[in-house]
Amino acid sequence: MAPDRAVAAQARPEQEFFCFRVGELRFGVPSENVLEVFRAGLLTPLPRTPSFIMGVTGHRGEVLPVVDLLRFLSKGEARIGPRTRLFIGVTGSIVAGVVADTVLGLRRIPVSEILPPPLGGDAAAEHLLGVVHGTSTQDGINLLNFHKLLQTARQRAVAR
Amino acid sequence: MSLDTPNEKPTSKARSARKAPANKASAAAPPAPLKAFTDTLLTVLAGNLQARVPKELVGAGGEEMAHLLNQVLDNFASSEHRKHVAAQEIDQALDALISLVREGDLSRWNTTTEDPQLGPLLEGFGKVIETLRTFVREINEAALRLSSSANQVLAASTQHETSSTEQAAAIHETTATMEELKHASAQIAENAGSVARVAEETLGAARAGRGAIGEFIQAMQQIRSDGVAVADSIAKLSKRVERIGTVVEVIDEIADRSDLLALNAALEGSRAGEAGKGFSIVAAEMRRLAENVLDSTKEIKNLITEIREATAAAAGAAEASKSATESGEKLGAVAAQAVEGILAGVQETSDAARVINLATQQQRTATEQVVASMAEIEDVTRQTTQASKQATGAAAELTQLAARLAELIKRFKAD
Structure with missing residues (x-):
C-alpha cells in the first residue's frame, strides 16, 4: 500500500488540515500548526487585553493565551460549554490556545480543490489561505493562514 | 085533640044513638010513641051522631027513656070520637113508619097521643125510632170517619x-x-x-x-x-x-x-x-x-x-x-x-x-x-x-x- 500512496501523493498533492467549527463557521488549520487538543477548562480572564483574548489557561506547566476566533474576525462571540475544545496552535515562537465548539477531524485536502479567498471581502479574508467547498454550502471550510493570524493577533495584543 | 074535644060529645051521642036504634029496631016495629026513638036511632045509624031523641015528642012516659037513650047516644058519640081520633093517630104513626121504611126518614116521627091505650105503644115506637136516629147519626158519623x-x-x-x-x-x-x-x-x-x-x-x-x-x-x-x-x-x-x-x-x-x-x-x-x-x-x-x-x-x-x-x-x-x-x-x-x-x-x-x-x-x-x-x-x-x-x-x-x-x-x- 505504501507505493500506491506515494504515487497518489505525487500525482495529486494534498495538504492535511485540522478542521473545526466555532459558532456557525467552519475553519481549517494546517495540521502541522496544531500540537494538541483538550477540553477547555476554567479560563482566567486577563486585564488590559483585546476582547478576542478570552483569558489564559494552564497546560502542561505553560500559561497559554486563549483566542476567540469569532471575536477576532468580528463574527460574533464564542461560548464555553462542557464539550468545548481547546487546541494548542503553534507558529514560529507563538503558542496560543484557540476555542473550538467541535473538532471535525484531520482532513487531507487536494491542493487543487483549494480555492482562493473571495476578493473584496471583509477583514477576515486577509487571514485566509483559501476556501474548500463541500457537498453543500454548509460543508464549506475556510482554511486559515494561521501564521499570519497569530502574528496579527500578537501585534494587536501588544499594540495596546 | 083539643079541637076535637067540642065534637066529642055529639059524636058519642050520635054513636050511642046509632047503637040504640040498632037495638031498638030489632026490638020491634014501634008504635007511634016510639017513632021518635026510631027516627033518632036511624039518624044516628045513618051517621049523624049528633042526633038526639027530642023530649017533647016522646011524651010523658018516654021522657025517662029518651033521657037514658040520649045518655047512651052521648057515650056512643064520645066513644066513636075517641075511636076516630085514635084511628087518626094510628094513621099518622103509620104514615111516619111508611115514610121511615120507604125513605128512611126518621125525622118525621112526631106522633103523640093522649089515648091511654095507644100512648105506651107510640111511646115505645118513639123510643125505638129515637134509638134508630141515634144509631143512624152515629153510623153516619162513623161512615164519614170510615170514608x-x-x-x-x-x-x-x-x-x-x-x-x-x-x-x-x-x-x-x-x-x-x-x-x-x-x-x-x-x-x-x-x-x-x-x-x-x-x-x-x-x-x-x-x-x-x-x-x-x-x-x-x-x-x-x-x-x-x-x-x-x-x-x-x-x-x-x-x-x-x-x-x-x-x-x-x-x-x-x-x-x-x-x-x-x-x-x-x-x-x-x-x-x-x-x-x-x-x-x-x-x-x-x-x-x-x-x-x-x-x-x-x-x-x-x-x-x-x-x-x-x-x-x-x-x-x-x-x-x-x-x-x-x-x-x-x-x-x-x-x-x-x-x-x-x-x-x-x-x-x-x-x-x-x-x-x-x-x-x-x-x-x-x-x-x-x-x-x-x-x-x-x-x-x-x-x-x-x-x-x-x-x-x-x-x-x-x-x-x-x-x-x-x-x-x-x-x-x-x-x-
Whole structure:
C-alpha cells in the first residue's frame, strides 16, 4: 500500500488540515500548526487585553493565551460549554490556545480543490489561505493562514 | 085533640044513638010513641051522631027513656070520637113508619097521643125510632170517619206502594252497584297481585344490582391496589432510568475522552509523517467509534428523557386513576345505599300489595254476601210491593165500600 500512496501523493498533492467549527463557521488549520487538543477548562480572564483574548489557561506547566476566533474576525462571540475544545496552535515562537465548539477531524485536502479567498471581502479574508467547498454550502471550510493570524493577533495584543 | 074535644060529645051521642036504634029496631016495629026513638036511632045509624031523641015528642012516659037513650047516644058519640081520633093517630104513626121504611126518614116521627091505650105503644115506637136516629147519626158519623180513614188508608197504602216500588228500584240499583263494586274489587285484587309480582321482580333486580355494586366496589378496590402497584413500579422504573442516565453519563464521559485521545493520537501520527500515517488512520477510526458511541449515548439520553416524561405522565395517570377509583368506590357505596333503600321500599311495596290483595279478597267475599243479602231483600221487597198493591186494592175497595155506606146512610134522615 505504501507505493500506491506515494504515487497518489505525487500525482495529486494534498495538504492535511485540522478542521473545526466555532459558532456557525467552519475553519481549517494546517495540521502541522496544531500540537494538541483538550477540553477547555476554567479560563482566567486577563486585564488590559483585546476582547478576542478570552483569558489564559494552564497546560502542561505553560500559561497559554486563549483566542476567540469569532471575536477576532468580528463574527460574533464564542461560548464555553462542557464539550468545548481547546487546541494548542503553534507558529514560529507563538503558542496560543484557540476555542473550538467541535473538532471535525484531520482532513487531507487536494491542493487543487483549494480555492482562493473571495476578493473584496471583509477583514477576515486577509487571514485566509483559501476556501474548500463541500457537498453543500454548509460543508464549506475556510482554511486559515494561521501564521499570519497569530502574528496579527500578537501585534494587536501588544499594540495596546 | 083539643079541637076535637067540642065534637066529642055529639059524636058519642050520635054513636050511642046509632047503637040504640040498632037495638031498638030489632026490638020491634014501634008504635007511634016510639017513632021518635026510631027516627033518632036511624039518624044516628045513618051517621049523624049528633042526633038526639027530642023530649017533647016522646011524651010523658018516654021522657025517662029518651033521657037514658040520649045518655047512651052521648057515650056512643064520645066513644066513636075517641075511636076516630085514635084511628087518626094510628094513621099518622103509620104514615111516619111508611115514610121511615120507604125513605128512611126518621125525622118525621112526631106522633103523640093522649089515648091511654095507644100512648105506651107510640111511646115505645118513639123510643125505638129515637134509638134508630141515634144509631143512624152515629153510623153516619162513623161512615164519614170510615170514608176519610179509608181514604187515608188508601193514600197511605198508595204511598207505601210507591215507596216500596222505589225501594225495590233502589235495592236493584244497590245490587247493581254492589256487583260493580265486586268487579272493581276483583280488578283491584288483580292489580294488587300484578303490583306484588312487579315488586317481586324489582326486588330480584335490586338484589342483583346490590350484588353487582358489591362486585363493582371490589373491582374498584382491586383497581386501586393495582394502581398503587403500578405507581410503585413506575417509581422503581424511574429510579432505574435515572441509574441508566448516570451510567450513560459515565459512558459519555469515557467516549468524549476517547475522542480527545484519538484526536491527539491522530495529530501525533500526522507529526510522525509518512511513518505515522497508519497510526493516524487507526486513530481516526477510533475517533469515529467514539463519535458513534457519543451519538448512541445522545440517543439514549433522548430516550431517557422521553421515558422520564412518559413515567411522569404515567405517574400522573396512576394518581388520577387512584382518585377516580376512590370516587368510584364512594359512588359505589352511595349506589349500594340507594339500592338498600330501594330494596326496603320494594319490600314494603310488596308487603302492602299482598295486604291489599288479601283485603280485596275479603272485600270480595263481603260484597258477595251483601249481594246475596240484597237479593233476599229484593225478594222481600217484591213481596212487600205485591202485598202493598193488594193492600192498596183492598183500601180502594174499602174506600168504595165506605162511600157506599155513607151513601146508604144518607138515605136515613136523622134530623
